Amino acid sequence: MNKSLLLAGGASLLALAFPAAFQRASEAPPPEAPVEAAPALVEVASPAAAPGRSVRLQADGRGHFNAEARLNGRRETVLVDTGATFVAVNESAARRFGLSVSTADFRHRADTANGPIHVAMGRLDRVEIGLVSARNVEVMIARDEALSVTLLGMSFLNKLRRFEVEDGVLHLVE
Known part of the structure; x- marks a missing residue:
């Protein structure tokens, strides 16, 4: 009896200290989804295929997700970067998108990979x-020499209903 109480008390303390471990252990794994053929670089799902509007991006050979996007109506090749807090563009691109920047505007500090x-x-x-x-x-604007590619970061992705990566495909759902 004492051993049972001690064991139950210990498990209760562990559950309080590490609830995520107990929650994960009690959840059943999701069922396996059928594997689909790899889509083209950008595949637009029909309204019947998924609720809301969606896009699927195939990873390139390096595992990166590149896409043709429109920023303020202007076409731009972007690299989807979940590690970037903001959409990030250089000052030349910002001007193409209709954003005016002056030297005095570069007053914020950003910590980048470089x-x-x-x-x-x-x-x-x-x-x-x-x-x-x-x-x-929201967009972060860097000097031209500091950024050579447009990054589609979390300030865009967080506005979507969901996004997920599975089997080398990034699925964006509005």
Whole structure:
């Protein structure tokens, strides 16, 4: 009897200290989804295929997700980067998207993979990939020499209903 009480008390303490471990252990694994053929670089799902508008992006050979996007109506090749807090563009791209920046605007500091840099902040009216779009998206603007590619970061992704990666395919759902 004492051993049972001691064991139950110990398990209760562990459950309080590490609830996520007990929650995960009690959940059944999700059923396996059928494997689909690899889609083209951008596949727009029909409205009947998924609720809401969605896009599927196939990873490239390095495992990166590149796409043709529209930022404020202008076409731009982007790299989807879940490690980037904001959509990030360089100052030349920002001007193409209708954002005006001056030297005084570069007063914010950002820590990047290449070290700290000074950036300006702005907002894009609309960011689109295929049928998936988001409005009023925060954008970080770097100097041209500090950023050579446009990054589609979390300020866009967090506006979506969901996004997930499975079997080398990034699925964006508006």
